Amino acid sequence: MTAGRPNDPSLKLLYDMLRIRMVEEAIAREYPKGEMRCPVHLSIGQEGAAVGIASALETTDLAVSTHRAHAHYLAKGGDLKRFLAELFGKDAGCSRGRGGSMHLIDLSVGFEGSTAIVGSTLPVGVGLAMGSKIRGEKTVTCIFLGDGAIEEGVFYESANFAVVRNLPVLFACENNSYSVYSPINVRQPKGRKIHELVRAIGLKTSSHDGNDVGGVTAVTRAAVAEIRAGGGPMLLEFATYRWLEHCGPYPDDNLGYRPEAEVAAWKARDPIVVASAQLADHPGFSADVMARWRSEIEAEVDAAFAFARAAAWPAQTTRADFVYA
Amino acid sequence: MPDTSAPQLTFVDAVRDGIDVAMQLDPHMVCYGLGADDPKRIFGSMSGLAEKYGNTRVFDAPTSEAAMTGIAIGAALRGVRSVTVHQRLDFFLLAMDQLINNAAKWHFMFGGQRSVPIVIRLILGRGWGQGPTHSQSLHSWFAHVPGLKVVMPTNAADAKGLLMSAIFDPNPVVFMEHRWLHQAVSNVPVGDYRVPLGRAHVLRQGGDITLTAMSFLVPEALRAATMLEGLGIKCDVIDLCTVRPLDWETVSKSILKTGRLLALDSGWLTCSVASEIVALACERHFRSLRCAPRRAGMPDHPEPTSFELTKGLHPSAESIANDVCDMLELPQRFEIAAGSGPHDVPGAWFKGPF
Numbered sequence: 047m048t049a050g051r052p053n054d055p056s057l058k059l060l061y062d063m064l065r066i067r068m069v070e071e072a073i074a075r076e077y078p079k080g081e082m083r084c085p086v087h088l089s090i091g092q093e094g095a096a097v098g099i100a101s102a103l104e105t106t107d108l109a110v111s112t113h114r115a116h117a118h119y120l121a122k123g124g125d126l127k128r129f130l131a132e133l134f135g136k137d138a139g140c141s142r143g144r145g146g147s148m149h150l151i152d153l154s155v156g157f158e159g160s161t162a163i164v165g166s167t168l169p170v171g172v173g174l175a176m177g178s179k180i181r182g183e184k185t186v187t188c189i190f191l192g193d194g195a196i197e198e199g200v201f202y203e204s205a206n207f208a209v210v211r212n213l214p215v216l217f218a219c220e221n222n223s224y225s226v227y228s229p230i231n232v233r234q235p236k237g238r239k240i241h242e243l244v245r246a247i248g249l250k251t252s253s254h255d256g257n258d259v260g261g262v263t264a265v266t267r268a269a270v271a272e273i274r275a276g277g278g279p280m281l282l283e284f285a286t287y288r289w290l291e292h293c294g295p296y297p298d299d300n301l302g303y304r305p306e307a308e309v310a311a312w313k314a315r316d317p318i319v320v321a322s323a324q325l326a327d328h329p330g331f332s333a334d335v336m337a338r339w340r341s342e343i344e345a346e347v348d349a350a351f352a353f354a355r356a357a358a359w360p361a362q363t364t365r366a367d368f369v370y371a
Numbered sequence: 372m373p374d375t376s377a378p379q380l381t382f383v384d385a386v387r388d389g390i391d392v393a394m395q396l397d398p399h400m401v402c403y404g405l406g407a408d409d410p411k412r413i414f415g416s417m418s419g420l421a422e423k424y425g426n427t428r429v430f431d432a433p434t435s436e437a438a439m440t441g442i443a444i445g446a447a448l449r450g451v452r453s454v455t456v457h458q459r460l461d462f463f464l465l466a467m468d469q470l471i472n473n474a475a476k477w478h479f480m481f482g483g484q485r486s487v488p489i490v491i492r493l494i495l496g497r498g499w500g501q502g503p504t505h506s507q508s509l510h511s512w513f514a515h516v517p518g519l520k521v522v523m524p525t526n527a528a529d530a531k532g533l534l535m536s537a538i539f540d541p542n543p544v545v546f547m548e549h550r551w552l553h554q555a556v557s558n559v560p561v562g563d564y565r566v567p568l569g570r571a572h573v574l575r576q577g578g579d580i581t582l583t584a585m586s587f588l589v590p591e592a593l594r595a596a597t598m599l600e601g602l603g604i605k606c607d608v609i610d611l612c613t614v615r616p617l618d619w620e621t622v623s624k625s626i627l628k629t630g631r632l633l634a635l636d637s638g639w640l641t642c643s644v645a646s647e648i649v650a651l652a653c654e655r656h657f658r659s660l661r662c663a664p665r666r667a668g669m670p671d672h673p674e675p676t677s678f679e680l681t682k683g684l685h686p687s688a689e690s691i692a693n694d695v696c697d698m699l700e701l702p703q704r705f706e707i708a709a710g711s712g713p714h715d716v717p718g719a720w721f722k723g724p725f
Contacts, residue, residue: 140482173447
């Protein structure tokens, strides 16, 4: 990250959200050039949850994520250059060009991997927690998931086992109300509250506004402390909203699958706007500070894209590498 | 060669011994599955382990095949090896996303940064009415997938030696035990005993035909070879041991020597390991073949439950010997001896129910 990243905790949250937003916007802008030849699921609109959750974790804490993992990877501290190089399919990519946008990893910051199949990393995260516990580590494993994963059978299995063995796991559920184009009200019964449902499995749960980064940080920090102290697995549900299409760089509200008023209401609650408003009286914050951050981040993002573009392809002779260890 | 000074153990006790020794060698290794510390201990293969290693390392598990497989993957990423067990393969089909999308791919799709050293024990059923969903031998499915290793031991010594190699292999290994082999006895070396994965064993040498087999078909092939010897026909009998990676070199050498191949398979023949071996033989040794290679395995339908309907369902020593006679254009045929006991149990030790 750039030298301009502030030390003040609340400024840092805003800075990190802005940085992720600008990276994602740059990906959306550059994507039509056809250099990033893999599906991308952009996180624009959901930065509040990602940054708030990750800010409550230690670098040594572990995380796994989903197809929509860019924000989680970056918020956990994943390397930006290697991330973009991965989208470009380059050997310098975080997965050496084998995984693309949906398979991100940065072991140096505990980001253990994101995968493409909904729900697939849930038990892997629980297993990481079991492994940590057996090895006597004090780490917490954060499993990022969405509302769709709650509909996968493996979610119940994973949550159940985490409770049975009292494992240090945080299920961080970003509920953005849509699984691709399918709204939650056709997928789950009327009146269902995810956090209430999951409480019945035996986890401590609560639900929160995912677009209030400060609030997300506070509740996650308390949860992580309790989990680390042996309090058992928890699920935090964060309501949020994705701005662009499920997969790809464009808006898709021309398709009419989301009510216009709903889209407008969520965009009015842009987590960056919300946090900026909360910081209005902060002595270290001003329009000038924001503008400086923007230009610094822009330079960082430009340099990372230049790195990714200039990076070497993996050699074709290595195509069959890594099948077996 | 079998070490005749080593103690004689059953297959199932050899599996238990292999887990026990591995858990001594690796203080973090875990072992779990539905029934792992229940009164029956997975046909005895887990006897005493929970008492010896405690509930953190050896434990009964929820009826959650998918999650428990993913949990093994996650633990492996944290440096905790595991042996998980399923009393029938058929239940494990609930875990395919974890096996195929995660375990088999993790090393590859993250550019070689992490590997997944897990062993999944799958027990294969047959007979006594195991029927359509307690009897499937789906090794060919698993063998299709790059990133997996698939092991199918046939005797007690190999059960221990291959299991220990599987446990300490850095890759995910599907370890398939046939229930009918659980009471097979052989000399099993004590302590840290490992048999390399990916190597077939030539159990019998002969120049006339190559028989390749896995799992319960290996003893049948050996019995067929003995019967054929009475006709002056000498068989190479190859126990594949590992069906992925397949030890083509050993099979290839044998085919070049005999010019004839009968590939046996404990599953269905369509897209089977036997099909793969025949395809390789045709592609690479077409001119060395003295007659068309042949496969024998399960007929192309599910295993029925009825005692009557399972008669003659699986290849037997007699059917194998008859296939060989047919390939050699010999008129002799063998029949299952009268009074050889019911066809649907492996021996008097098996009283059902599974």
